Amino acid sequence: AAGVIQSPRHLIKEKRETATLKCYPIPRHDTVYWYQQGPGQDPQFLISFYEKMQSDKGSIPDRFSAQQFSDYHSELNMSSLELGDSALYFCASSWGSGTYNEQFFGPGTRLTVL
Amino acid sequence: DQQVKQNSPSLSVQEGRISILNCDYTNSMFDYFLWYKKYPAEGPTFLISISSIKDKNEDGRFTVFLNKSAKHLSLHIVPSQPGDSAVYFCAASPETSGSRLTFGEGTQLTVNP
Numbered sequence: 001a002a003g004v005i006q007s008p009r010h011l012i013k014e015k016r017e018t019a020t021l022k023c024y025p026i027p028r029h030d031t032v033y034w035y036q037q038g039p040g041q042d043p044q045f046l047i048s049f050y051e052k053m054q055s056d057k058g059s060i061p062d063r064f065s066a067q068q069f070s071d072y073h074s075e076l077n078m079s080s081l082e083l084g085d086s087a088l089y090f091c092a093s094s095w096g097s098g099t100y101n102e103q104f105f106g107p108g109t110r111l112t113v114l
Numbered sequence: 115d116q117q118v119k120q121n122s123p124s125l126s127v128q129e130g131r132i133s134i135l136n137c138d139y140t141n142s143m144f145d146y147f148l149w150y151k152k153y154p155a156e157g158p159t160f161l162i163s164i165s166s167i168k169d170k171n172e173d174g175r176f177t178v179f180l181n182k183s184a185k186h187l188s189l190h191i192v193p194s195q196p197g198d199s200a201v202y203f204c205a206a207s208p209e210t211s212g213s214r215l216t217f218g219e220g221t222q223l224t225v226n227p
Contacts, residue, residue: 004157033214042203042217043158056214090157097213100146105157
């Protein structure tokens with residue numbers, strides 16, 4: 001079965017550079033979530049989109065922005081990168097945005113900021 | 115402010131025995147709880163869930179127990195198998211604010227043959 005696809009899988013950037021992470025949800029899933037997992041930490045919710053509209057916002061820095069496109073894929077744009085942005089970024093998708101709609105996670109993008 | 119806590123960073127059990135992973139939460143608004151399993155280089159995989167109207171949910175070798183008064187849930191795996199070795203995350207969601215998940219820190223389970 002098709003899973004959530006994230007690209008790239010690994011990304012290395014310098015401080016103050018920008019990065020764009022992409023997420024392709026499972027076909028027919030209309031909701032996308034972004035989570036950030038720092039080294040040795042639990043995944044932290046950043047932002048979510050339902051039917052191309054922002055549905056919830058968590059601890060996402062102002063330097064980050066995200067959107068969901070007409071084909072339901074999503075992009076997380078990160079500017080003025082800082083060392084502390086080094087983390088594993090997970091995207092998850094679900095059919096529907098309700099509490100009981102299971103979230104399926106992608107393999108993550110590992111971002112390293114030097 | 116860690117609203118979901120898994121106090122045991124690691125757990126080691128023998129194959130065939132029971133594994134018990136624990137999770138505590140502080141937010142009374144949480145009413146849906148999930149366990150995810152994570153292998154290295156992969157994203158978390160949904161394992162089992164329970165809503166606050168239940169105190170037990172069972173799926174094969176996996177059973178989740180919820181004690182709302184104690185704000186505590188546990189995952190029982192029996193019998194444990196070496197393939198169960200992974201990091202297990204407890205997660206919670208309040209129904210009123212959509213479905214963002216709040217995760218615990220994770221417990222590394224190692225099942226020894």
